[in-house]
Amino acid sequence: MSLDHAILGFLAERERSGYDLKTRCFEGAASAFWSADQAQIYRTLERLSRGKAVKSRTRRQSGRPDRRLYEITPIGRQQLDAWVECPHPLPPTRDPLLLQLGFSGDLDDPELREVLAAARLEHQSKLDALRVHATNQSSDTSLGERTTAVRLLALNGAMATQRAAIDWLDDSIELLEDTSSGGARRKGRRIGRR
Amino acid sequence: MSLDHAILGFLAERERSGYDLKTRCFEGAASAFWSADQAQIYRTLERLSRGKAVKSRTRRQSGRPDRRLYEITPIGRQQLDAWVECPHPLPPTRDPLLLQLGFSGDLDDPELREVLAAARLEHQSKLDALRVHATNQSSDTSLGERTTAVRLLALNGAMATQRAAIDWLDDSIELLEDTSSGGARRKGRRIGRR
DNA sequence: CCCTTGTATATGAGTTGTCCTATATTTGTC
DNA sequence: GACAAATATAGGACAACTCATATACAAGGG
Numbered sequence: 429m430s431l432d433h434a435i436l437g438f439l440a441e442r443e444r445s446g447y448d449l450k451t452r453c454f455e456g457a458a459s460a461f462w463s464a465d466q467a468q469i470y471r472t473l474e475r476l477s478r479g480k481a482v483k484s485r486t487r488r489q490s491g492r493p494d495r496r497l498y499e500i501t502p503i504g505r506q507q508l509d510a511w512v513e514c515p516h517p518l519p520p521t522r523d524p525l526l527l528q529l530g531f532s533g534d535l536d537d538p539e540l541r542e543v544l545a546a547a548r549l550e551h552q553s554k555l556d557a558l559r560v561h562a563t564n565q566s567s568d569t570s571l572g573e574r575t576t577a578v579r580l581l582a583l584n585g586a587m588a589t590q591r592a593a594i595d596w597l598d599d600s601i602e603l604l605e606d607t608s609s610g611g612a613r614r615k616g617r618r619i620g621r622r
Numbered sequence: 623m624s625l626d627h628a629i630l631g632f633l634a635e636r637e638r639s640g641y642d643l644k645t646r647c648f649e650g651a652a653s654a655f656w657s658a659d660q661a662q663i664y665r666t667l668e669r670l671s672r673g674k675a676v677k678s679r680t681r682r683q684s685g686r687p688d689r690r691l692y693e694i695t696p697i698g699r700q701q702l703d704a705w706v707e708c709p710h711p712l713p714p715t716r717d718p719l720l721l722q723l724g725f726s727g728d729l730d731d732p733e734l735r736e737v738l739a740a741a742r743l744e745h746q747s748k749l750d751a752l753r754v755h756a757t758n759q760s761s762d763t764s765l766g767e768r769t770t771a772v773r774l775l776a777l778n779g780a781m782a783t784q785r786a787a788i789d790w791l792d793d794s795i796e797l798l799e800d801t802s803s804g805g806a807r808r809k810g811r812r813i814g815r816r
Numbered sequence: 817c818c819c820t821t822g823t824a825t826a827t828g829a830g831t832t833g834t835c836c837t838a839t840a841t842t843t844g845t846c
Numbered sequence: 847g848a849c850a851a852a853t854a855t856a857g858g859a860c861a862a863c864t865c866a867t868a869t870a871c872a873a874g875g876g
Binding site for chain 1: 624627628631634652653654655656657702703705706707708709710711712713714715716717718719720721722723724725726727728729733734736737740741744745748765766768769771772773775776778779780782783785786787789790791793794797
């Protein structure tokens with residue numbers, strides 16, 4: 429599964445503890461691509477360890493709990509490379525908003541608008557977060573030039589998806605306003621600047 | 623979870639068997655919003671049945687296996703309505719392609735292009751399927767006008783996402799061609815028609 | 817006549833992901 | 847001084863989802 433490879437990918441950069449992975453990786457830019465529960469991270473590390481894809485050593489710390497630092501092994505590196513270089517099928521779509529909207533035939537326009545507007549807000553804040561991540565990624569010189577480039581490509585992809593969702597929601601909301609309130613019709617498309 | 627509500631939604635239209643749900647619903651237009659395994663459908667029907675949200679009766683058939691026809695109960699109807707009318711948080715992002723791309727710093731341009739091109743193809747065929755579903759939906763008069771309208775809105779949303787992915791992939795692939803092959807530089811953006 | 821496909825339901829076993837809780841210590845806030 | 851938050855790892859219980867298999871019969875093709 430993908431979480432294995434996500435973790436291998438992060439460990440390929442440098443050695444990390446489970447806590448590092450949770451706070452610095454899966455709550456940072458990577459959260460735009462993949463999210464992972466803390467419990468799942470530790471369990472996956474354990475599993476990868478059993479499969480000899482990573483190995484760990486314990487670093488004693490005074491005052492704080494000991495850290496288990498994990499690093500990738502040649503076996504893990506090989507698994508990561510194999511996964512990275514070959515295309516994978518798209519996962520099946522599971523979009524609760526589209527599902528909900530498809531069953532909203534009994535809602536009136538204001539109710540529908542509320543649902544869409546809420547989704548719009550969420551997509552907007554995701555987009556905002558992505559912009560921050562992209563800025564951080566650009567100024568991060570700790571990873572190679574090439575790695576930075578592909579990270580930015582991926583962030584662009586994530587942003588494109590969010591923008592598409594926002595535009596679609598705007599169009600849909602506008603459509604509802606035109607047909608329902610019957611009132612002041614508002615012409616002209618929104619001008620960008622999301 | 624959403625599958626419960628998806629099934630309730632379909633049963634709200636008319637009574638159906640598990641097989642109907644699988645073949646006519648989750649392999650049709652709904653596959654664009656939510657996919658479900660056959661085993662999961664039957665088990666969910668059983669669970670909904672225990673929760674009194676649906677009830678079933680067995681219709682004997684000659685030659686073929688008996689069908690268990692499920693219909694939604696007032697309790698189920700209430701659960702569906704409650705779910706449909708209130709906004710829900712976006713699920714966490716889990717995009718294997720973005721993840722893979724983010725870790726592709728060690729791939730050369732042709733390898734990267736191959737991965738992106740494969741994804742493009744998949745998004746394209748998803749978009750094609752969506753167009754077919756939209757056409758079918760438009761000409762389907764069995765559901766109310768309002769229901770048809772929201773279904774089309776949802777299909778538009780799904781198509782917008784696919785188009786955004788395709789455009790982003792095209793841009794990314796083009797970028798790779800410009801920087802790597804060094805050869806004939808190709809100017810001007812692709813002109814629509816996806 | 818066999819084999820596949822379609823119709824129809826269901827279970828067993830496994831993976832993946834979520835939520836809650838436990839443990840232990842330091843630092844910072846009210 | 848009490849209480850929360852950060853640092854750090856881990857297990858139990860459960861929910862959601864996948865894959866394979868079992869059962870049963872009819873129709874149609876080779």
